[in-house]
Amino acid sequence: MKRLASTGFGTACVLFLQGCSGWQSALDPKGPAASELAWLIWFFTALCAVIWVLVMIALAAPLLMRPRTRSEPLALDAGADHRKLRVIVIAVGLTAAIVVGLTLLSFFANRTLAAIGSDAALTIRVTGHQWWWEVRYEDATPSRILTTANEIHIPAGEPVRLLLTSTDVIHSFWIPSLAGKLDLIPGHINVLDIRADKPGVYRGQCAEFCGAQHANMGTFIIAEPRAKFDAWWNDQLQPAGPPTNGEAKNGADLFLKRPCVMCHRIGGTPAGGTVAPDLTHVASRQTIAAGTLMMSRGNLAAWIADPQGVKPGSHMPVVELNGDELNAIVAYLEGLK
Amino acid sequence: MSSADLTSERDLPQRETATEGDVAPEHDGPRDTGMDDASLHRWLARAWRTPPGIIGALSSVDHKVIARRYLITAFIFLCLGGLNAVAMRIQLSGPQRGLIGPDLYNQLFTMHGVTMMFLFAVPIVQATGIYLVPLMVGTRNIAFPRLNAFGYWVYLSGGVFAWVSFLLNMAPDVGWFAYVPLSGPEFSPGKRADVWAQMITYTEVSSLAVAVATIVTVFKQRAPGMSLDKIPLYVWALLVTSFVVVFAMPAVMITSTFLILDRLVGTHIFNPAEGGDALLFQHLFWFFGHPEVYIIFLPATGMVSSIIPAFARRPAFGHLGLVLSLIAVGFLSFGLWVHHMFATGLPKLGASFFTASSMLIAIPNGLQIFCWLATLWDGRPVIRTPLLFVFGFFFIFVIGGLTGVMLASVPLDLQVHDTYFVVAHFHYVLIGGSVFPLLGAAYFWFPKITGRMMSERLGRWHFWLAFIGFNVAFFPMHLVGLWGMPRRVYTYPAELGWGNINLLISAGAVLFFLSFVLFTFNLLHGVLKGVPAGDNPWDAGTLEWATSSPPPSYNFTRIPIVTNVEPLWAERDALPVATGLRVDVRELLISTVAEAHPDIREKSATPSIWPLLAAIAVGGTFLYSIFTPWAVVWGAVPIAVTLVGWFWPKGDPEDEE
Numbered sequence: 001m002k003r004l005a006s007t008g009f010g011t012a013c014v015l016f017l018q019g020c021s022g023w024q025s026a027l028d029p030k031g032p033a034a035s036e037l038a039w040l041i042w043f044f045t046a047l048c049a050v051i052w053v054l055v056m057i058a059l060a061a062p063l064l065m066r067p068r069t070r071s072e073p074l075a076l077d078a079g080a081d082h083r084k085l086r087v088i089v090i091a092v093g094l095t096a097a098i099v100v101g102l103t104l105l106s107f108f109a110n111r112t113l114a115a116i117g118s119d120a121a122l123t124i125r126v127t128g129h130q131w132w133w134e135v136r137y138e139d140a141t142p143s144r145i146l147t148t149a150n151e152i153h154i155p156a157g158e159p160v161r162l163l164l165t166s167t168d169v170i171h172s173f174w175i176p177s178l179a180g181k182l183d184l185i186p187g188h189i190n191v192l193d194i195r196a197d198k199p200g201v202y203r204g205q206c207a208e209f210c211g212a213q214h215a216n217m218g219t220f221i222i223a224e225p226r227a228k229f230d231a232w233w234n235d236q237l238q239p240a241g242p243p244t245n246g247e248a249k250n251g252a253d254l255f256l257k258r259p260c261v262m263c264h265r266i267g268g269t270p271a272g273g274t275v276a277p278d279l280t281h282v283a284s285r286q287t288i289a290a291g292t293l294m295m296s297r298g299n300l301a302a303w304i305a306d307p308q309g310v311k312p313g314s315h316m317p318v319v320e321l322n323g324d325e326l327n328a329i330v331a332y333l334e335g336l337k
Numbered sequence: 338m339s340s341a342d343l344t345s346e347r348d349l350p351q352r353e354t355a356t357e358g359d360v361a362p363e364h365d366g367p368r369d370t371g372m373d374d375a376s377l378h379r380w381l382a383r384a385w386r387t388p389p390g391i392i393g394a395l396s397s398v399d400h401k402v403i404a405r406r407y408l409i410t411a412f413i414f415l416c417l418g419g420l421n422a423v424a425m426r427i428q429l430s431g432p433q434r435g436l437i438g439p440d441l442y443n444q445l446f447t448m449h450g451v452t453m454m455f456l457f458a459v460p461i462v463q464a465t466g467i468y469l470v471p472l473m474v475g476t477r478n479i480a481f482p483r484l485n486a487f488g489y490w491v492y493l494s495g496g497v498f499a500w501v502s503f504l505l506n507m508a509p510d511v512g513w514f515a516y517v518p519l520s521g522p523e524f525s526p527g528k529r530a531d532v533w534a535q536m537i538t539y540t541e542v543s544s545l546a547v548a549v550a551t552i553v554t555v556f557k558q559r560a561p562g563m564s565l566d567k568i569p570l571y572v573w574a575l576l577v578t579s580f581v582v583v584f585a586m587p588a589v590m591i592t593s594t595f596l597i598l599d600r601l602v603g604t605h606i607f608n609p610a611e612g613g614d615a616l617l618f619q620h621l622f623w624f625f626g627h628p629e630v631y632i633i634f635l636p637a638t639g640m641v642s643s644i645i646p647a648f649a650r651r652p653a654f655g656h657l658g659l660v661l662s663l664i665a666v667g668f669l670s671f672g673l674w675v676h677h678m679f680a681t682g683l684p685k686l687g688a689s690f691f692t693a694s695s696m697l698i699a700i701p702n703g704l705q706i707f708c709w710l711a712t713l714w715d716g717r718p719v720i721r722t723p724l725l726f727v728f729g730f731f732f733i734f735v736i737g738g739l740t741g742v743m744l745a746s747v748p749l750d751l752q753v754h755d756t757y758f759v760v761a762h763f764h765y766v767l768i769g770g771s772v773f774p775l776l777g778a779a780y781f782w783f784p785k786i787t788g789r790m791m792s793e794r795l796g797r798w799h800f801w802l803a804f805i806g807f808n809v810a811f812f813p814m815h816l817v818g819l820w821g822m823p824r825r826v827y828t829y830p831a832e833l834g835w836g837n838i839n840l841l842i843s844a845g846a847v848l849f850f851l852s853f854v855l856f857t858f859n860l861l862h863g864v865l866k867g868v869p870a871g872d873n874p875w876d877a878g879t880l881e882w883a884t885s886s887p888p889p890s891y892n893f894t895r896i897p898i899v900t901n902v903e904p905l906w907a908e909r910d911a912l913p914v915a916t917g918l919r920v921d922v923r924e925l926l927i928s929t930v931a932e933a934h935p936d937i938r939e940k941s942a943t944p945s946i947w948p949l950l951a952a953i954a955v956g957g958t959f960l961y962s963i964f965t966p967w968a969v970v971w972g973a974v975p976i977a978v979t980l981v982g983w984f985w986p987k988g989d990p991e992d993e994e
Contacts, residue, residue, distance in 0.1 A: 024821035024833055026752040037752045041819065044749060048739035055735050058710045059728065062649075068716030073650045073878065073906045077715075084654060084711040088704070095703040099696040099742070106746035107689050113748055114685065130524075164682075169519040170615060172680055172755060176821040180751025183681045185616065186518060187609025190682035203833075207680070207755040207823045209512050211519055212439045215826035291830075312438050 024203040026176040031195045033179040117193020120161035128171030128184035131213035132290040149277030150290045156199045156223040164190040175204035196223035212313025218291020239268025240280050251332025283336045300330045366921040380920035385891040396944040398482035400471050403489050407464030411457050418452035421445045430843035432831035442827035443510035450513025455540040456496045462636035463547040466575040472881035473569050475560030475897045478941045480553035483948045488546030490952030495539025502532045509533035517607040517618045522600045531963040534593040541586040548582035559933040561915050562899035569879045573660050574639025577667040581628045589625035623674035631670040637774035645712050647877040648724040652903050655708035662701035669698045679750045688747045695745030722796030726777030729804050733769025758818025764811045784874045788886040789867025795859040803852035809845030813838050878903025947983035954979045
């Protein structure tokens, strides 16, 4: 059993090193909340491992003893039993002390986490939809309110307050390398404060089962230096640029004539649907369909031509388009930087 | 016990029969007092037999017959749930695999959870209790035997209903927890979520029936002398479990009924847009859901407490401590449901309270572990297959318990909640804490149930295959969860680097599944070719080993008198027995709750087809209610008819009084 355990441990180590580079890992913290939590995870794990090893030693001990000679099971050694009782009382006392200690530890860790975002200057409202994220940057000036989808740009090194809610089912917002998860519940607003120490792209995905495409409901936090973030915000506030060539212009017309316009909004055009992601600057995003495909001309075409093949069950319907029409719409969307 | 030593026979102080013979001779028939074994056997076998033929078999109220049906049915559901798991693991063995789409995958993991929790785990621990509790307390049948039979039929119809709907591609696909609003009318059109709701109601009816029968059996039917301090630990475990069932199951029945009201009648109990609340569902569900874990785990601790003394050759160390921890765990299990909801954004202080209560339950559970270890410390135990599985239980369950302590911490839980870390945790707890003891129990009590031994050699192969397969399948899940892999995803992108570890997990899952194939083979081999076992192959100390293997329909020729918590070790030559029971009708000895003083003689129900008919009426009503709420009204008529038939007075003098 011991040999087996050590082989298991060896395998675990190899696997561990292999997976540590992940950009969606609780063990690879990139912000104060995740760092605090990673420390907590390692501390608990180490303590639990020690306890487990002690129990296993206690379990293995009788295997090394001589077979018992007593033939009468009821003839007990009162002295030995009394000694055992003393050991058990000590063990239960230690268990209680450890449990109290760990309870206090998690209580104080919770307080540390709660203090992280107390002075957040930026508030972002994240609304869960089946199966994408609506992201709205709040601002006192109404003209500066910005709505986008799936990718959340934040200034690096600053605390950001996320207001989490949902309009359909329960989702859960989770960027493991930045913070623990918190649910998006219809009728409730939850507050999650996050901070990314350094610029970078941090992946996360929905953590509460939300239906057919729960698996493909990814999101990204893109942390940038403050200046770059401000520039991004200003760019995103601009309406969509006019189509630059004939094909794209054709695509813009088709977009408005076909069912696309019923669900999607493109700023600066009559398209004003709000039940699906805002496409005003869709081509500036890195992925399509909530992290399902990388942004590229081919993937855009694949997604529009066969959304039910790419993301079965998603609410994006199949729109009948011939090859030229598809190319035109893709050309138009590709230009929406 | 078999050759009753008449010198140790003691007459019952009989309140009811103090004047018998003078007043109401027509109430009386032959008694077992002074009767020789052969004629006693003839009388009892006639009185307690299950009638022949198909109708007879369907009418059976023998707790052993019902329990065998339960065990076989639950084992079949285990295999089906295991096949679900293997299918899921094949889909997840690599990134972006297209074998199973989301629609089927979501049905698979829902059916896996529902089957394992409601159709396998709870029924099988209760079924083991139905078989063993009456034998261990020394009585001739379970209390309310017809209710017990009814429970089985309702369970069977609920399980068949769920699996038929799976075959018809209308199985629930909203998870075994079926959170609203996802399972509500707006986001789950069709009948899938209704199947979930009604299947829950079915199986909980059956579970409640068994719990009530178990409680009454333990409280009122114990052999004379089996005072509270002499009740075997297994029976204590089943008693506590039954109380937990009685208080927990109604919560989930209310949840599923509220859900079906929302879906079918148009109430808005869970609809936030109309003043309902989605979180209410979670509170109700987990108020049941957490005790559910202990409903599955506590009977397994009883099995461990039976197996360890038999092979350590001494009574369990700290009997009183073990009983008190069982009761403490039963109570505390109702105070920690919120740790399933830490990520919902509850007030921080309230959540911290549930951290404390969740950690607290580690203390009684720890005490149990220490007592078992102390029982083993008297010298090298006899290593046989049942004990091997108990060692596997320690190895695995302690890991599960410790990761449970991690999950109890609110901040830590926010990282691992709803990830594969949690999947690993609860499989370590449920498979380690319940399935391994159950497998040990299967090897341990198989000789009692069938009269034959299972193969020890195959048993060892089985153990190592299961042990290695399990750990290879589930240990890496801790890691992949920490690396960010959420639960209930039908696929994952290659870039996240989870591919290799998932392949390893899938390989382990297949190994683990194969161990059950080997187990099935060993079971069949044991039934057909096993070595005859004799009454007490392990030289164990509790009463079920006092009767023949398999036990006769009436369990005991004479009702034993208990003088020790391990009666067969205390009375090596022959158990003292009580006499005075009638042998021409089904009669039980009813004893007092605390001291188990013989109190009265009571009739036990005879075989009847009505429980089956009532279950059909109830099952039909549930099925129909998926389509219209009027089913409750129309279904009440056949249910009433069958219940009238069931309880129709038999003209028994006892009824007339």
